Amino acid sequence: MTKQEILKKYFGYSTFRKGQEELIDSIMQRKDTVGVMPTGAGKSICYQVPAVMLEGITLVISPLISLMKDQVGALNQAGIRAAYLNSSLTSGQFRKALQLAREGTYKIVYVAPERLESEDFLDFALHINVSMLCIDEAHCISQWGQDFRPSYLKIVHFIEKLPQKPVISAFTATATKTVREDMVRILKLQEYTLLVTGFDRSNLYFAVKKPKNKFGFVEKYVEDNWEKSGVIYCATRKNVEEVCYRLQAVGLPVTKYHAGLSDEERKLNQEDFIYDRKPIMVATNAFGMGIDKSNVRYVLHYNMPKNIESYYQEAGRAGRDGEAAECILLYGGQDVITNQFFIENNRDNGELDSETLELVKQQDRQRLKKMTFYCNTNGCLREYILNYFGEVSSNYCGNCSNCMTEFEEADVTEIAEIIVGCIKECGRSYGMNTIAQTLHGSSADIVKRYNLNENSCYGSLKNVSITHIRQVMNYLVLENVLYLSDNEYTVVKWNHEKVLRKPVIMKIATEKEQEDRRVKRKLQPEETEYDFQLFEFLRELRLEISKEAGAPPYIIFNDKTLKNLARSLPETKEQMLEVPGVGEVKFRRYGQRFLALIAEYKRR
Incomplete structure (x- = not known):
């Protein structure tokens, strides 16, 4: 069968999406192939179609059990025989799956990276025709990626043990230029195709909110969208438990997922969500990678993630069917402190030496800063994300909270000068809130403890709210006049290499939001009204x-x-x-x- 016939027979589509055909052709020419495509763009078809066409077996390296189960279930429903090999199988089931694979029952076999060094699997791989080795979520192989997994480094050793090098393909949705280059280097790709189809998900609406009562916002939002399926991400298990319990208390069909639950409870809760028995999932970031549930209409982040990559991947689980969906991040200052704690107490990369681990932490701190900037920018949120991944875009998307908010320009030169003067005069560095309290003339213990009430700028901005002082400070950080340190505790410092340009004009949101500045996605011919x-x-x-x-x-x-x-x-x-x-x-x-x-x- 041709690639078009396979696409139609098994997947039900007459035409390929952007980039798919080029990547498939590259694989069929037996060239190593790297594809970077946004979530929902059809990455899996890029290796599943050639897997059917190639003579031998395609091995797919996949990081999570849920991802494998979902992909294998979809393939078998489509009529393509596939199996997975991971820790969810009993030893008997594992041996049976290997036997059937040896006999040629399966065209595609998903395997966890940890299994690559097991004797049973290695013996199996050495005695079959491995036509292609596909690495899904390939950013996990790079220590500069947001989900670095040292177990992914075993892939290279596994390839070297095979009697004949198969075609190598690697796919991911979130990889910066640095990560893409690292993937190519680690996998030792020579003549290869690397295709980045773009990162934009035009059907997604992005928003950052800073509510005083986060749960109150979530409860109202979920009640207003009760008929829709959604995911609510929380930074900690404690938050997951609390948010889930309080939503259940008001009668909403909600379930939860985090690493502290038993395997049985996680499996049951995930199935309740997937089968729409409980269409609202409250979870930590342990949930979701590889879940292809196409009708998720919103993703709420109760806490700010620690980097843009994680945020875009998690937010991208909304609207996988291409229909309109909302991604709303609820930001609070405590989120920064929580993420700093996670970074400094990293236990995920125990296989790294201390020097390499410190490099990873430094990279994580930088990414946390950029995530924090995202939550404080007055510019287009979509532009910020796309620019982060190296994609040039318009500074107005019409489909994010900033593009839908009315701003007015304000001259904050005097406030900016006082902020910089206060920071210069301090004998040491302090956090943003401490500086803001000092300028506002607060009598807080921390101000007195460090004698900041003796600073000549103390109380100079007593008629300016602490919130507005922090807004100006955030703007100065975005303008690189100030910067946040890489210390264990974030402190704000003056960038002595940067001159404060005057006047300092800053966009400030007005109380009134425009009712509907959202640009409606242009309907395709087949997207007319339905019954x-x-x-x-x-x-x-x-x-x-x-x-x-x-x-x-x-x-x-x-x-x-x-x-x-x-x-x-x-x-x-x-x-x-x-x-x-x-x-x-x-x-x-x-x-x-x-x-x-x-x-x-x-x-x-």
């Missing part, structure tokens, strides 16, 4: 089938496919196969039931 009532009936049928098949609803058909069915109202097999997402295998299994439902609905 909402029929869509709901189709969802009910999909849920019924998913229970029978033991597969998540979105693996049967995603919401976008159901909307297209409710829009085009197919009557025949040929018409239904024209609907994106309906492949021949899935039609053979479920198609007639959907056609029958549509026909009955039309007769009413």
Whole structure:
């Protein structure tokens, strides 16, 4: 079969998305291939299509059990035989899977990096035809990546042990230029294709909020969007437990996920979320990598993540079907302190020597600064993210909270001069809040303890709110007039190499937000209105089938496919196969039931 025939038969699509065909062609030319594509852009198809076409077995290195299970379930539903090898299998199940793989039952086998050095697996790999080795979430191989996993370094040693070098492919959604170069170097790629399709997810709305009562904001938001599926990320297990308990107390269908739960409870809660029994998930960042649930309509961050890469990856779990979704980050000063603690007490990279570990920590501190800047910029949030990954963009997207907020320019020259003067006069460095309290004339213990009430600038800004003083300080940090230290505790310092340009003009948000400056995504020809009532009936049928098949609803058909069915109202097999997402295998299994439902609905 050709790549187009495979795409249509197994995945139900007639055309490839941006970059997919180029990456597939590179692999089929037996060239090592690196693809950087945003979440939801179809990375998996880039290695799954050639895996079907190549003669031998494709091994996919994957970091998480949930990711493997989701991918293998989707492949088997599509009609492509696949299996996974990880710690969730008993020894008997593991041996059976290896035996079936040796016999050629599977075209694609997912494996955890830790398994690469086991005797059983190595013996298996040495006696089969490994046509391609694919590394998913490939940024994990770089110590400059946000999810560095030393176990990923075993991949290189594994490749060197194979009797014949397979095609190497590597895919990720979040990799800066430094990380991309590191991936190529570590994997020792020679003649290779590297394709970055872009990082923009135009269907996602980004917002940063600074509510005084974070839970109050979350409760109202979730109640206002009760019919939607969403994820609420928290920095700590304690926050997960508290937020989940309080949402359950008001009767919302919510569950939780963190590393402190038993394996059984995590599995049950994850399935409740995936099968929409409890469509709201409160979780730490331990949840979500590789979860392909396509109908997540919002991702709320109760706490600020420690870097842009993690934030964009987690936020990107919303709107994987291409439909509109919201990503809202709730920022508070304590979030910075929490992340600093995590960085300084890093226990994830115990295999590193002390010098390398310190380099990783320095990199993490720098990324935390840039994440903090994101939460304080008045510029376009989408532009900030895209620029971070090296992509040039417009300074107005029309689909983020800053682009939808009215700002007015204010001359803050005098305030800025006083702030810089105060910091210069201090004999040592202090945190932002301490400096703000000093300038405001606070009688707080910390101000008296360090004799900051004797600073000549003490109380100079008593008529300016501490919040506004901090806003100006954040602006001066963004302008590099001030900078935050890399110490264990963040302190603010004056950059003596930078001259304070005058006047200092700063954009300040007004109380009133424009009602709707959001630029509506241009509808594609196939995205006209659909019959909402029929869509709901189709969802009910999909849920019924998913229970029978033991597969998540979105693996049967995603919401976008159901909307297209409710829009085009197919009557025949040929018409239904024209609907994106309906492949021949899935039609053979479920198609007639959907056609029958549509026909009955039309007769009413």
